[in-house]
Amino acid sequence: MSPLNAAPRPLSTRRMPLWLLPVAAVPLLMLVGCATPVGGAASTAGPSASASVSLSPTPTPTESPDATVAPSPTVTAFTGDVLIVTSEVLDGQLQVTAMVPAVSEGDGTCVLELVGTDRTVSVTGAEGNDVTYCGVMSMPVDGAMSDVQFRVRYDSPSTRAESAVSTVEPAP
Secondary structure, eight states: TTTTTTTTGGGGGOOOTTTHHHHHHHHHHHHHHHHHHHGOOOOOOOTTTTTTOOOOOHHHHOTTOOOOOOOOOOOEOOSOOEEEEHHHHHHHHEEEEEEEEEOOSOEEEEEEETSSSSEEEEEEEEOSHHHHHHHEEEOOSOOOOOGEEEEEEEEEESSSEEOOOOOOOOOO
């Protein structure tokens, strides 16, 4: 008898290739989700041609009145730097101006810090055209101009930026 004329084997004696098991199981698993009633409700109606499903929103848990959860501030770190515009020592006072490019805000604070000390001075940033200006920040310094190292930080509700450590360059 040729293989084409051979009688098919009964289903109980056929072997399914092992790779076919996951492929056949996926549609069955997808249908299992369809057979589960929404929200645990029991279905009493049989299938109909115009069956519709209405989903109710999941209840949102409410907090007890005595729970106090402070909102966490959302601060976006600025990937750029504070740029030093001017720096000089006049009459024993370090005077620095700076700017934060690509950020235009009027609610931030510019802080001048003497490196190696805990001395700082701050001014409110001024909003400009695609820039935030840090006006003149001044503090007394001792020693030679070449020994003075400083940095400027900028902080606002939405931005943080910092300059590199800088020194005062002597005038030519």
